[in-house]
Amino acid sequence: MHETKITKMAKAGSVESNDILVMISPGEGKIDLEIESVVYNQYGDDIRKTILDTLQEEGVTDAKVIVKDKGALDFTIRARVKACVKRGSEQDEL
Amino acid sequence: MFFSDELNQNNPIEVEEIKKFLKIFDVDYDFPDITYVIRDNGEIIATGSASGNILKYFFAKCTYSGQGAIGVIYNSLLEYIMEKGYNSYFIFTTPNNKAIFESLGLNEVYATNSVMLLEGGFYNYDKWIDKVKGEIGSKVGKRGAIIANCNPMTLGHKYLMTKALEEVDELIIFIVEEDLSIFPFEARYNIVANEFKDNDRVKVVKGGPYIISRGTFPTYFIKQKDKMLDIYTELDAKIFADKIAKDLEIDIRFLGSEPKDVVTLAYNNSLKRILEEREIEVKIISRIEKNEKPISASFVRQLIKEDNIQEAYEILPISTIEFLNSHEGKAIISKIKESS
Secondary structure (H helix, E strand, O other), rough: OOOOOOOOOEEEEEEEEEEEEEEEOOOOOOEEEEEEEEHHHHHHHHHHHHHHHHHHOOOOOOEEEEEEEEOOOOOHHHHHHHHHHHHHHOOOOO | OOOEEEOOOOOOHHHHHHHHHHHHOOOOOOOOOOEEEEEEEEEEEEEEEEEEEEEEEEEHHHHHHHOOOHHHHHHHEEEEHHHHOOOEEEEEEEEEHHHHHHHHOEEEEEEOOOOOOEEEEEOOOHHHHHHHHHOOOOOOEEEEEEEEEOOOOOHHHHHHHHHHHHHOEEEEEEEOOOOOOOOOHHHHHHHHHHHHHOOEEEEOOOOOOOOOOOOOOOOOOOOOHEEEEEEHHHHHHHHHHHHHHHHHOEEEEEEEOOOHHHHHHHHHHHHHHHHHHHOEEEEEOOOOOOOOOOOOOOHHHHHHOOOOHHHHHOOOOEEEEEOOOOOHHHHHHHHHHHHH
């Protein structure tokens, strides 16, 4: 499986209703995930699983990830995590 | 749906617009690093700014409140903060805004009755204090603390630190981390660390974002201008007493006396009162003088500026002199000379 290295801080999404703000930065050897959500009591575990699965699909094994969820749907979460990983792993143009 | 735009600070018309908008809230615009605005039919209806990693000037016209404008502004500012590489950010505001900023995902660090500090990002107080705990190790006896800017370190600072050491078993010196000083943080820190490198009772520590300097404390949201110093001192003193000193088991704080500077005098007095209420000892140590002039970092900078470097050396410890003779030090000397 390909591995994606997070090289810089990045964000995707927003704190608007039905969206999720995802922030990523280089990690300390593992995935370090902090979740805050308006529906944490109801869907916290699902949100966590969706994020961890998406990170795994993207080949990220070492990153700090902070999310502020405003009730995003499953595919929104996936899209935001994917975009964030892409931005955080891009090489700066010379 | 709102969209935010960066305000062009080079355009006098836009600057005039933002000044006029902030006037509604009784606030002066002081040219932060970046400002975003939301417009409706060309008119500013909401704004937010950042200076370094401090977010400020969050305001929306009341007729537009509850429509998510502040969230849009916040999003743009975050983009900027990340691009600049800051791993955390702060906002100082009045406690009645707690709910708004917590809904944006910021967390409270500390609140007094008149001001509240919130933070967000990858770094937070708990992570910082754990790191400091690791650096200073476990407590071995009476533990003292000094907070200093050391811009640059003088014999006055060294005297204060040496005097303090006589009273305690270990001394933690926090070097203020904000970079508004002419001597960059790394240099200020390294000079002090080097000066005490052979003394294992002294721990020189990076001040971190929770030692708030008066220079970075934004005061725009405080309506009563004469209360600004009190409000700043209360927040600064209580974060130190209730969080830092408690977590690091600090027994005594040392302050340098400031016979001439009324602001520092007032600050020292209220700091002493607040700390003593919380059973932290405070000792004010008088400043030493040379030729009846108190030795101060500003005096050193003045001597450097006047090309009087030999006289400056007389009131500097060896580590500062060594630094000034380095390549980096020489560059700072020329910078001071060129400054107006």
